[in-house]
Amino acid sequence: MKHSLKIVICWILLRLLSIPDRDRKSTIWFMLAFLIASMLASVIQVIGNPTGASLFSHATNIGKATAVTGIEFFGWTLAISALLSFLYIPLPRLLLGSFSYLIYKSATILIDENSGTLFSYIVSFSYGLLCLLITIFLIVLFHRKMRHLIKLAILIGVIFSIYLVFHSMENKTVYRELPALSDTIIQKTMLKDPSKKGDYPYTFLTYGSGNDKHREGFGKGVNITTPTVDASDFITKWGEKREAFWGFDQGQLPVNARVWLPEGEGPFPVVLMVHGNHTMEYFSTAGYDYLGELLASRGVVAASVDEDFINYSNVSGSPNNNYELRAWMLLQHLVQLEKLNQTPGNELYEKIDLTKVGLVGHSRGGQAVSMVADYDRFFQDERLSESMENIQIKGVVALAPTDKKVDGKRPRLDNASYLLIQGAQDADINNFRGDRQFYRTTLDKDDHSFKASLYIEGANHSQFNTEWGSMDMSLPKGLFLNRMQLMKPEDQRQIAKVYISAFFERTLHENTAYESLFRDYQFGRQWLPDSQFVSKYQNSSYFPLLEFKRTQPAPANGITIDTEGFTESEIITPKDRRDNKRLEDAVQLEWENNAEYSLHLPNDFSSNEEMESLNHVVFTMANGNNEDKNKETLELEIELETTDGVSVTLPLAEFMPFPPVISTEFTPFGLFDEIFRDGKYEKSWEPVFQTFEIPLSAYEKEHPAFNKSNLNQITLHITTHPGKIIIENIGLSQ
Secondary structure, eight states, X not given: OHHHHXXXXXXXXXXXXXXXXXXXXXXXXXXXHHHHHHHHHHHHHHHHSOSOSSHHHHHHHHHXXXXXXXXXXXXXXXXXXXXXXXXXXXXXXXXXHHHHHHHHHHHHHHHHTTOOHHHHHHHHHHHHHHHHHHHHHHHHHTOTTSOHHHHHHHHHHHHHHHHHHHHHHHHTSOOOOOOOOOHHHHHHTTSOOTTSOOSOOEEEEEEEOSOOSSOGGGTTTOSEEOOOBOOTTTOOOOOHHHHHHHSOOTTSBOOOEEEEEESSSOOEEEEEEEOOOOOTTSOOGGGGHHHHHHHHHTTOEEEEEOOGGGSXXXXXXXXXXXXXXXXXXXXXXXXXXXXXXXXXTSTTTTOEXXXXXXXXXXXXXXXXXXXXXXXXXXXXXXHHHHHTTTOOEEEEEEESOOOOOBTTBOOOEESOEEEEEEETTOSSSOSOTHHHHHHTEEOOTTOOOEEEEEEETTOOSGGGSTTSOSOSSOTTGGGGSOOSSOOOHHHHHHHHHHHHHHHHHHHTSOOGGGHHHHHOGGGGTTTSOSOOEEEEEEETTOEEEEEEETTEEEEOTTOEEEEEEEXXXXXXXXXXXXOOBOSSOEEEEEEEEEEEEEEEOOTTGGGSGGGTTOOEEEEEEEEXXXXXXXXXXXXXXXXXXXXXXXXXXXXXXXXXXXXXXXOOOSSGGGTTTTTGGGGTTOOOOOOOOEEEEEEHHHHHHHOTTOOGGGEEEEEEEEOSSSEEEEEEEEEEEO
C-alpha cells in the first residue's frame, strides 16, 4: 500500500515538473501579456462599478482588483497546466492555462454585467486572440536577428492598417443631404436664436442641508440652508452602506439644488431640472449647468435638483419606490421654493413667480416631471395638495424618459404643454417610450397649450447630461456600443438648448412666435446641427377627421374613405423596437405603382362654426420602408378639392420632406446587435410619426378661386414606386 502511494506521489510530482516541457521561452511573454490584459479587464469593471466617490476609494478598488486578479491568474494557470500535464496533452500548458484564464475572466465580467452569455464568450475569445496576436507581433518586431528595415516596414504596415480601420469607421457615420428651406421658413427664422444667452445677468447659488459630505455647494459652501424632509412613510429600503456614504437615511432627505438667479426685481418664472438614474457615486446634478445658465440669462430662475442620493449604487442597490421618491422630492422642492419666496432675508425672496413653473426631466427624471404635473394621481396627501394650490405647472420637458407603471398607474397631463426629446441612438431607453406620454396629454379647446416631440438621428441617452459622458452604459458594456453614428456631445446639447429654451419662451414668457419651431423643425435649421429630425405637434384646436380604432377606421361624422392602387391596406397597432404596442392604431398602406387615399367630407361640413378658424390640413404619418427595402425618397402630393369643383395639388415636400426610416446600429457595424444584452438591440428601427401641417393659404395662393370654406375632399397621391407608409390620423388645425 505504501509502495503504491509512493508511486502515485512520484507520478504527480513528475507530471507537475513536466508542466513547462511543451512551453517555449517566449511563453513568459505571453503569460505576462495575458496577466496584464486580465488586470486591465478587472480595472475597467471596477471603474464602471465604484464603491465610493473619492480618488482614494477609486485607487483602493483598483488595487484590490489587480491583486485579486493576479492571485487568480497564477492559481488558475497552475491548475489548468497541471490538468493538461496529468492528461498527457502534448501542448504548451502554461500558455493554454494563462490564455484560458483571460477568456474566463473576461467572460465572467461581461456575464456579470448582463451582456448576454453568447456575446460574452465571443468577445472574450476575440479579446484573448487579439492579445495573442499583439504579443506575437511584438516578439517578432523586437527579435534581435530581424533587420531594422523589416521592422520599420512591419510597423508602418500595422499603423496604416489601423488608420484604414478607423477611416472606414468614420465613413460609416450617417450624413444625410438635407432639403433646402422654403422662402416662408427663411422669413420666419428671423427670430432670435433661443440657444443664445439673453440680456439678463445672473448669479449662481445653492440651497440645501449644509451637511453634504461630498459636495461643498450643498455642504459648508451652501448659500441658503433648507430643512430636510422625511420620506420614511413609503421608503422602507435604504441600506446601511447608503446611509454611511451620505450620512443620512430616508428620514432626513436633503432638499438640495444648484440655482441660477436672474438679476432684477422679478418675480421670474422658475424651471426645475432633474436628472435620472445613474451610478450614485458619480454625481449628476451639475450636468445641466449649460441649461441653467441659458435659462437664467433669458429671465428664468433655473434650479438643477439634486437626487443623486436616490440613484443606484453597486454596493447598496436602490431605495424602494424609486420612481415615486423622485417625483415626491421634486414636489418638496416646489413647496420649499414657495416658502423661500415668501421669507425675507434670503436671495430668493419675492424672486419667483410660482404661477409660471416649468419642469425638465431626463430619463427617470423625465417620468418624474410628468408625475409631478399629475401628482394627485400618485400622492394622496392633503397637506401636500394644499401646499401646491398656488403652484401652476405650465410646461413639462422630458428628455429620453422612462414610462414605467407606478402602482398600476401612469401619469396623464391636462392642459400643460409637453415636449418630448428622444435620440434614435439611445442605448439605454432604446425605444420611444415617452411617445406614450404624448398621447396621454390632453388639451381643452379653450386652452393655449400644445404638445410636441422630437426624434433625433445620432443622439444618445447620456450626452444631454455633461457629467454622464458619451456612453449609455457603464464600463465595460459601454465599450461595445457603436459610436460611429453618434453625434458630437456639443451638437446634442445644442439641440436641447434650442428646443428647451424655445419651449419656455413660449410657455413661460408667452412668446408665441417660437411655437413655429415645434410645428416644423425646419424653422430651427439655422440654429441646429445637421441631422435627421422627426417631429410631432398638436395644439388644442386640432379637429380629427380620421383616426383608427382596432380593426376599423374611425372617421368623423359623414366622412367617407376611398383608396386606389394599394396592394395592402391594413389597420395595425404599430410596435416599438421591443415589440411593445403603441397607444394609437394606424393604417398601413403598401403599393407597387401609383396609389391614392381620399377623404370625402360632407357638403355641410364647412358650415360648422368650429371649422371656420381651422386653416391647416394635418397628416400624421410614418415611413414604413425598413432599411432592407426601397430607400428612395417618398414623393407624395396633397390634392384639395372644393364643393364648387376647384382642385389644387401641391407636393408634400413643399411643406415638409417625408422623413426616411432612421435605422440604428447599436454595436459597431451592427455585428452584435442580435446577441448583445440578450437581443435588446435586435430591431434596428421603429415607426416614428411625423406631423405634416399643410396651410390652406398655400392652396389659395396657388389658385385664387380656391375657397377653403368649401373644402370637401382631401386626397393623398403617391408616385414613388414601391413603398409603404403608416397613417395615424388626418385632421384640421389652426
